[in-house]
Amino acid sequence: MVPLGEHAGFIESERLQSRLHDLVPGGAHTYARGSDQYPEGMAPVLVRGAGAKVWDADGNCYVEYGMGLRSVTLGHAYEPVLAAVRAALADGLSFSRPTDLEVSAAEDFLRHVPGAEMVKFAKNSSDATSAAVRLARAATGRDLVAIGDQPFYSTADWFIGTVAMNAGVPAAVRELTLRFRYNDLDSLRALFERHDRQVACVVMEPATATAEPEPGYLESVRALCDEQGTVLVFDETITGFRWGMGGAQTLYGVTPDLSCWGKGMGNGFPVSALAGRRELMELGGLRADRPRVFLLSTTHGPDRVSLTAFRAVVRAYEEEDPIAVMEERGRALAEGVNAAAAELGVRDHVAAVGRPSCLVFTAADHEGRPSQAYRTLFIQELLRRGVLGQSFVVSAAHTTGDVAHTVEAVREALVVYGKALDAGGVTGFLKGRPVAPALRSTAEPRQLR
CATH class of the missing domain: 3.90.1150.10 (Aspartate Aminotransferase, domain 1)
Known part of the structure; x- marks a missing residue:
């Protein structure tokens, strides 16, 4: 080596x-x-x-x-996670009915995200954010989605239609997603004024690597959504388990209606989650009087390996810092x-x-x-x-x-x-062509030769 x-x-x-x-x-x-x-x-x-x-x-x-x-x-x-997973492997991975582990994992999650009352696990956060959008549309009867001008939310058409690499996404789908500027309350307010009571949900990261919420900003977004009857969705894919174990929402003290999780939940094992208020989440369950929402239904979402890894991560965060x-x-x-x-x-x-x-x-x-x-x-x-x-x-x-x-x-x-x-330039210092945006519309300027 x-x-x-x-x-x-x-x-x-x-x-x-x-x-x-x-x-x-x-x-x-x-x-x-x-x-x-x-x-x-x-x-x-x-x-x-x-x-x-x-x-x-x-x-x-x-x-x-x-x-x-x-x-x-x-x-x-990380050995404590691997040891827990090794032990779980001996009992099988996936069955035709739920396992007791799904109860324990849900309890672990909800104990640390106090604003959430129910949770559903999946494999990637793109599915979780897309389920949140579908749930918000069903709950409000509206089609429009407002997203913060942050890099990435989902591989699904409702978001990919807004980026440069959007071939294959119908124009009618692209028109349903609207952007507003993070930390600019007036841009969100203006969006609501143009589309009064037509926006199903606001989807945003509560913070990013380079942008903390300005004082009062998240609280004001919460208030605007309440005034409009709009569902507030926090994408905690990155901030969860990195800003705080309970996500940025616990750090900043603003509770969304729904939140989406992934990445740090499993320390590399594939696990994600959609969590939120019971009255919304139950629209995908068996207690609703309204038409049911196809919320999340995944073969591998509750597999014992990933949920075991998640529980081991929770223990590590509880016992260490x-x-x-x-x-x-x-x-x-x-x-x-x-x-x-x-x-x-x-x-x-x-x-x-x-x-x-x-x-x-x-x-x-x-x-x-x-x-x-x-x-x-x-x-x-x-x-x-x-x-x-x-x-x-x-x-x-x-x-x-x-x-x-x-x-x-x-x-x-x-x-x-x-x-x-x-x-005055990189010529003579850089080998080959520069990197290019990952979601660009063409293979150039890094097309294979």
């Missing part, structure tokens, strides 16, 4: 990635994991992970960030990265920003404009020094040593970055 910080190249990763492109559209099962999100010829294909480190097919070792697309909060191969660890490591990382950038005179171009447990990095060109080319150069230089990530999103498994290694790798990468700034 290649020691951390040294590099053997990407020969085997490139071979496997080429084969993936022959077998899997896009060469990955998630667009954010695509090779077009990394420098050309430098997209590691991973073979294992432990803690906050991963190894690729060429034996290179990296400190990884944004682990499992932010779903791994306790670390790769992984969120505090993530906040501490994130603060140390941001301070180290930003100090190195200031020391090298590039602080206006590269910075670690955002909530400490969910850091991202900026990348600006020689004129101070956000730049995909310079971002790619930064990722390239970090990869060469044993750091893998499209962000600096930490886990509780990141050690002080991992942070120190990352800061040193950033320092060295910024020397190259500074030379490119002085040269």
Whole structure:
């Protein structure tokens, strides 16, 4: 194996990635994991992970960030979760009737999300958000959906129709989803004025890596929804188990009607949830007097492995404080990265920003404009020094040593970055084409050649 910080190249990763492109559209099962999100010829294909480190097919070792697309909060191969899952495997995985584990898992969840009265489990949060939209439409008899201008909510047509990569989504479906600006109450108020009592639900993240709610904002959104008879849905896919165990809603003290969960719930095991007020959730049950909603019905949603993993994650959060660890490591990382950038005179171009447990990095060109080319150069230089990530999103498994290694790798990468700034461009420094937006409308500018 290649020691951390040294590099053997990407020969085997490139071979496997080429084969993936022959077998899997896009060469990955998630667009954010695509090779077009990394420098050309430098997209590691991973073979294992432990803690906050991963190894690729060429034996290179990296400190990884944004682990499992932010779903791994306790670390790769976290033993207490694995031990619980191993024990569960001996009893079988999936049956023709519910299991006692579904009772225990639901009780665990609802104990930590006090605003929710019922919960239904699934496998990915796209299904949960889509179920929330369907439920809100049934409850209100309305068709329109208002979404915050935040990156991603679902793979379903009601959301994908709003992004550039929307081929195959009927125009009639696209027109039913409307956008408003986060932290801009007037934009939501104006939307309601244009579509008075026609909006079924407001779907939004209560916060993002770089945008905390301004004082009173979430409370005002709650009040506007109440005035309009509109269902308020918080997408806690990222904020849940990262902002707080009970989500951002418990941190900010604003209770939605419905909330959607995923990612950190299972520390990488596939589990998601839709939770909310009983009177809404029961529309998908057997107590409703109204036409029933097809809420969530999944073969694998309640499998014993994922629900066991979820319960083990809950125990870890109850017995330890992984969120505090993530906040501490994130603060140390941001301070180290930003100090190195200031020391090298590039602080206006590269910075670690955002909530400490969910850091991202900026990348600006020689004129101070956000730049995909310079971002790619930064990722390239970090990869060469044993750091893998499209962000600096930490886990509780990141050690002080991992942070120190990352800061040193950033320092060295910024020397190259500074030379490119002085040269007025990345030519001669960047290998291949820059990364491109994952949800763009065409394969270009990273079409395979």
